[in-house]
Structure formats: C-alpha cells, structure tokens
Amino acid sequence: MSKRAKKNEQEAGDGDHDNGTAPAAKKGKKVKEPEAPILYSDPPDKMNSKDGRAANMKITSWNVDGLRAWVKKKGLDWVRDEAPDVLCLQETKCAEKSLPDEITSMPEFPHKYWAGSDEKEGYSGVAMLCKTEPLKVTYGIGKEEHDKEGRVITAEFPTFFLVTAYVPNSGRGLVRLDYRKTWDVEFKAYLSDLDKRKPLVLCGDLNVAHEEIDLKNSKGNKKNAGFTAEEREGFNQLLAAGFTDSFRELYPEQANAYTFWTYMMNSRSKNVGWRLDYFVLSSALLPGLCDSKIRNQAMGSDHCPITLHMVV
Amino acid sequence: MSKRAKKNEQEAGDGDHDNGTAPAAKKGKKVKEPEAPILYSDPPDKMNSKDGRAANMKITSWNVDGLRAWVKKKGLDWVRDEAPDVLCLQETKCAEKSLPDEITSMPEFPHKYWAGSDEKEGYSGVAMLCKTEPLKVTYGIGKEEHDKEGRVITAEFPTFFLVTAYVPNSGRGLVRLDYRKTWDVEFKAYLSDLDKRKPLVLCGDLNVAHEEIDLKNSKGNKKNAGFTAEEREGFNQLLAAGFTDSFRELYPEQANAYTFWTYMMNSRSKNVGWRLDYFVLSSALLPGLCDSKIRNQAMGSDHCPITLHMVV
DNA sequence: CTTGAAACG
DNA sequence: CGTTGCAAG
Numbered sequence: 001m002s003k004r005a006k007k008n009e010q011e012a013g014d015g016d017h018d019n020g021t022a023p024a025a026k027k028g029k030k031v032k033e034p035e036a037p038i039l040y041s042d043p044p045d046k047m048n049s050k051d052g053r054a055a056n057m058k059i060t061s062w063n064v065d066g067l068r069a070w071v072k073k074k075g076l077d078w079v080r081d082e083a084p085d086v087l088c089l090q091e092t093k094c095a096e097k098s099l100p101d102e103i104t105s106m107p108e109f110p111h112k113y114w115a116g117s118d119e120k121e122g123y124s125g126v127a128m129l130c131k132t133e134p135l136k137v138t139y140g141i142g143k144e145e146h147d148k149e150g151r152v153i154t155a156e157f158p159t160f161f162l163v164t165a166y167v168p169n170s171g172r173g174l175v176r177l178d179y180r181k182t183w184d185v186e187f188k189a190y191l192s193d194l195d196k197r198k199p200l201v202l203c204g205d206l207n208v209a210h211e212e213i214d215l216k217n218s219k220g221n222k223k224n225a226g227f228t229a230e231e232r233e234g235f236n237q238l239l240a241a242g243f244t245d246s247f248r249e250l251y252p253e254q255a256n257a258y259t260f261w262t263y264m265m266n267s268r269s270k271n272v273g274w275r276l277d278y279f280v281l282s283s284a285l286l287p288g289l290c291d292s293k294i295r296n297q298a299m300g301s302d303h304c305p306i307t308l309h310m311v312v
Numbered sequence: 313m314s315k316r317a318k319k320n321e322q323e324a325g326d327g328d329h330d331n332g333t334a335p336a337a338k339k340g341k342k343v344k345e346p347e348a349p350i351l352y353s354d355p356p357d358k359m360n361s362k363d364g365r366a367a368n369m370k371i372t373s374w375n376v377d378g379l380r381a382w383v384k385k386k387g388l389d390w391v392r393d394e395a396p397d398v399l400c401l402q403e404t405k406c407a408e409k410s411l412p413d414e415i416t417s418m419p420e421f422p423h424k425y426w427a428g429s430d431e432k433e434g435y436s437g438v439a440m441l442c443k444t445e446p447l448k449v450t451y452g453i454g455k456e457e458h459d460k461e462g463r464v465i466t467a468e469f470p471t472f473f474l475v476t477a478y479v480p481n482s483g484r485g486l487v488r489l490d491y492r493k494t495w496d497v498e499f500k501a502y503l504s505d506l507d508k509r510k511p512l513v514l515c516g517d518l519n520v521a522h523e524e525i526d527l528k529n530s531k532g533n534k535k536n537a538g539f540t541a542e543e544r545e546g547f548n549q550l551l552a553a554g555f556t557d558s559f560r561e562l563y564p565e566q567a568n569a570y571t572f573w574t575y576m577m578n579s580r581s582k583n584v585g586w587r588l589d590y591f592v593l594s595s596a597l598l599p600g601l602c603d604s605k606i607r608n609q610a611m612g613s614d615h616c617p618i619t620l621h622m623v624v
Numbered sequence: 625c626t627t628g629a630a631a632c633g
Numbered sequence: 634c635g636t637t638g639c640a641a642g
Contacts, residue, residue, distance in 0.1 A: 123628080
C-alpha cells in the first residue's frame with residue numbers, strides 16, 4: 001500500500017462520524033478487495049440479573065434519523081416484534097402535528113411523549129412511548145439555553161427515572177464543540193441531581209464513542225465530532241459521577257460493536273461504525289442489570305436500536 | 313350540484329396553474345364519480361405541407377421540470393423513439409457540470425447548448441440539442457435584465473432562426489406579474505428584430521394559455537398565473553406582430569388539448585390541464601408547416617412534449 | 625448518503 | 634405533488 005493510500009485510510013473527512021476510508025479509487029488504480037464485514041456474535045438475551053432475578057423491564061432506544069422516513073421503512077414492524085415496555089426515539093425530526101397516524105395510534109403504547117425543536121422544524125426531537133403511565137414526565141434539563149431543541153425527556157417511574165437524550169452533535173469542523181462542552185457539563189449536573197432523588201437510566205444517542213474500541217477508525221477520527229478528547233472526557237466525567245455504561249460493563253472486551261454507520265461509502269455493509277447509543281445506569285441499578293443489547297440487524301436508520309433488560 | 317360545490321369547481325386556489333377543482337370531499341359528503349378523462353383523438357402526423365412538400369425538419373420541445381429526474385424517468389428513451397432533428401428542453405434546473413452523462417454523451421445530438429440560471433442553482437434553465445450544427449447560437453435576448461435566468465437560446469439555421477424559451481412564471485399571488493409584463497414586451501421586440509433578418513420558429517413553455525379553449529377551468533383561473541388578462545394580451549401582441557400559433561392554426565376548434573397538468577389533485581388522469589407549450593411561427597414559414605403535435609402520452613414531467621414538422 | 629424544509633412551480 | 638439546492642448529520 002502506498003504511503004498516500006495509507007494516509008487516506010486513517011484520515012477523516014471534514015464530516016462528523018466519518019469512517020475515514022479513502023474515497024472511490026481513481027480509474028485504473030488497483031482497488032482493494034471488499035472484505036467480509038467484521039461483526040460480533042450475538043448471544044441470546046440474558047433475562048436474569050447476576051443475582052438471579054428475572055428481568056421485568058425492557059427498554060429500547062433508537063435514533064431513527066427522521067421518524068416519518070423510518071415509519072415508511074417499516075421501523076414500527078421491528079418495534080412490534082421487539083415489544084419493549086418503553087420505546088425511546090431520537091432525531092424524530094417531526095413536529096407533533098405531522099406525526100404519522102401509524103405511530104400516534106399505536107395501541108401497544110398508550111402513553112406517548114414528544115419533544116420537538118422550538119426553532120427549526122424537522123431538526124432534532126425525541127420521543128418516549130410507554131406501556132404503563134409514568135408518574136411524571138418532564139422535558140429538557142431545566143436550563144433555558146439547552147431546552148430549545150427537543151433533546152431530553154425524563155419519565156419518573158416508581159423505582160427509577162428514565163431519561164432519553166439526543167446529545168448535540170459537535171458538527172463538521174467541530175463548529176459546535178464549544179456548545180457541546182457546556183452541554184456535557186450541565187447535562188451531567190442534571191443527571192446527578194436526579195440521581196440524588198432516585199436511580200436513573202439514561203438512554204439515547206450520546207454522540208460520543210467513548211474509547212478506541214467503540215469505533216472502527218479511532219486513529220483517523222481524533223479530531224472529528226464524536227471522538228474528540230473533549231467529548232470523550234465529557235463521557236468520562238459522567239461515569240466518574242457514578243454512572244455505568246451498561247454494554248461495556250457486560251462486554252468489556254467486545255470490539256466491532258457499533259450502533260451507527262454513516263450512510264456514506266457503504267460503511268454499514270463493511271461494519272465501519274461507531275458506538276454512539278448507550279444505556280447508562282446509576283450504580284444503584286447495576287444489580288438489576290440483565291442485558292444490554294445492540295440490535296445491529298434492524299434497518300431503517302443510520303443508527304440501529306439498542307435494548308436493555310433489567311429488574312426494577 | 314349545490315351552489316357551493318359549483319363555486320368550488322370554478323374557483324382557483326392561490327397557486328399558479330391550478331385546476332380549480334374542489335379539494336378532497338369532506339367525509340360523509342356525496343362524492344362525484346370519477347369521470348373518464350376527456351382526451352382528443354390523435355391522428356397520424358401530417359408529413360406534408362399544404363402545398364404538398366415533404367417535411368424535412370422535426371423539432372421537439374419539452375419542459376422537463378428537472379432534467380435529472382426526467383432522465384431517471386426515462387425521458388430520453390422517449391426522445392430516442394421520437395428522433396427529432398432538434399430537441400429543445402425547458403426547466404432543466406441543472407448546472408452544466410451536473411448534467412447526467414446519458415444526455416451529455418448522446419450521439420444523436422452532436423451539438424448541444426445549455427443555458428442555466430446565473431444566480432439560483434437548480435432554477436429555470438433551457439437547452440437545445442441539434443443533429444446538425446447551427447450557423448450560430450446565442451443566449452438570452454440581449455437585455456441584461458432578462459438574461460440572468462437561463463431562459464432563451466437562439467440557433468441560426470440557413471433558412472430560419474430557432475428560439476427556445478422558458479417564459480417567466482408570474483408566480484403564486486401574481487408576485488411576478490409586473491416583471492412578466494416587461495418580459496413580454498421585450499421578448500416580443502427581440503423576436504420582431506430577429507424576424508426582420510430571417511423567419512423564426514419560437515418553441516417552449518410560454519407560460520400562458522391563450523384562450524378559454526386552451527385550459528380546462530378558464531372561469532376559475534382568470535386571476536391566476538398563466539391566464540391573466542395581461543399574460544393573454546401579451547400573447548395577443550406577439551401574434552399581432554406577425555406570428556402564428558401553429559397548433560391553433562391547424563386545429564382551430566380542438567378542445568381538451570393540453571401540454572401541462574399540475575401534479576396536484578390527479579389533474580393529469582382527469583385531463584384537467586393547460587396548453588402552455590407552443591410552436592409559434594413567422595408568417596413566412598407558414599407555407600412549410602406540416603403538423604404541430606401534442607404528445608400527451610409521454611410521461612416524465614408535469615408537461616408533455618410537443619413536436620413540429622415543417623419544410624424549411 | 626440520507627433526512628427534512630424551503631423555494632418554486 | 635414534485636423538483637431542486639440547502640443545512641444538518
């Protein structure tokens with residue numbers, strides 16, 4: 001391989017979450033054979049906690065990248081099969097009045113909560129759909145500055161809080177990294193405050209790959225949104241505040257486990273991806289943790305869904 | 313039919329070229345049966361002039377409403393079957409560098425000319441593709457004010473000028489009617505000047521239905537772009553300057569003959585349309601006129617193509 | 625590459 | 634309703 005080609009393979013483009021592979025080879029140049037995608041084995045869901053109790057709460061989280069398109073691509077069929085107790089969605093990109101009937105009328109989830117962007121229509125937005133009614137539902141993190149983009153919904157259940165979040169992307173050229181750093185600080189403070197009242201589950205697109213193992217091209221992406229030192233440190237600080245990355249807790253060595261692949265350059269078929277979606281748990285909930293799964297077969301978005309089984 | 317229903321059927325919306333039919337009937341109300349579309353018979357092309365000479369020039373004009381989408385919808389397959397000597401396109405909405413290979417490499421037309429909008433990418437734009445090379449090709453009408461939107465190409469052939477035009481739409485709410493009136497005056501002047509040198513054929517989307525016979529809902533569209541008194545008078549003035557609407561010349565009583573149908577409200581399937589595309593001829597070319605056809609079976613745009621046969 | 629909205633028709 | 638460039642990811 002030429003020096004230049006090697007460089008390309010590690011460089012990232014100026015986009016966010018780029019996979020860093022070279023662009024289409026020039027005509028006449030030798031092209032690398034397509035390799036078999038490197039996946040990881042997917043054992044059956046563990047339905048019991050370490051201390052032997054049976055899971056009684058199933059939560060699924062999915063960045064749908066445009067709810068309307070995702071519904072057309074039959075994302076809800078997958079959800080019906082998965083049948084979680086709570087479904088959390090990020091990047092719905094849809095005003096409440098424009099939601100498809102198929103989801104607003106879904107009988108499996110009688111309790112539905114929507115947060116949209118105040119300013120920009122079709123931007124950001126999260127949702128939480130529940131089988132049973134939460135005690136209370138709140139929107140945002142209680143900071144005017146951060147609550148205009150429909151990024152957080154918090155539901156209080158008898159024994160825990162469930163927070164779903166779509167963390168701000170730092171953007172191409174890291175144009176929004178400064179804002180993201182503020183967000184990370186204030187969001188962690190919000191979660192710490194909640195945690196003092198009741199343990200919590202945080203799920204959603206946290207827009208960071210924590211460690212090198214959490215993305216394919218770690219080398220080439222150190223200056224790109226989602227893998228900067230600042231964003232990774234933000235995640236470190238969250239864990240230091242007493243929270244746990246449930247997937248990594250259960251599968252500390254598992255490589256090639258991703259939840260996002262850019263639509264560009266056939267990244268998904270090559271499993272050139274990032275782990276950006278998480279279930280993060282208060283330490284008090286760890287004894288009830290049964291499994292934390294990545295459903296990388298489910299299509300309909302550039303992210304795949306993740307599912308948590310726990311005892312609450 | 314109720315008075316209200318009747319009113320709806322004649323009213324136009326505030327859009328341009330609306331067909332003026334009522335919106336979807338309210339639930340529970342009686343709905344009119346869908347009627348068989350009223351078309352007109354399409355006799356074989358006349359390939360001789362009145363004085364018996366054989367046609368030796370075939371020109372096709374088509375508002376493609378986005379050349380790239382039209383190419384994907386196989387518009388070029390239809391063109392290859394039609395096999396005109398000159399193909400004129402309007403609303404290409406495509407910068408020259410973004411043209412699909414399939415059209416730039418088309419061997420049937422070795423001589424290709426493109427005009428695009430200077431300011432707005434993906435807006436307006438016309439093209440002329442020729443089997444034989446014109447003596448000279450010019451762009452615009454020689455008035456700075458009118459030549460920024462890629463609306464006119466003029467090709468000089470040995471015995472005539474061919475002008476293809478995409479005349480400015482007066483817009484919803486007639487926001488651009490004033491500009492259109494200026495255009496009509498200056499464009500007529502341009503054509504009159506050309507006509508002094510050599511007779512001409514003008515083809516393209518002239519964005520006006522001339523008389524009541526030239527659109528389905530004439531009553532409801534008198535205040536809408538394409539059928540205002542001002543635009544119709546502009547066309548009258550053009551004819552008064554010594555030019556002839558070739559289709560109407562040959563088929564003076566032919567109703568239900570349209571070249572445009574809004575994509576909305578299934579207008580095309582109901583043949584609720586407008587005749588907006590024309591071949592307009594200098595009087596000196598009338599003896600050579602053989603036929604002026606509307607190819608209303610050709611799909612790929614909200615306009616259909618038209619074809620002229622003449623002796624030059 | 626893909627989404628959604630905006631402008632235009 | 635459907636096209637385009639656009640911002641965003």
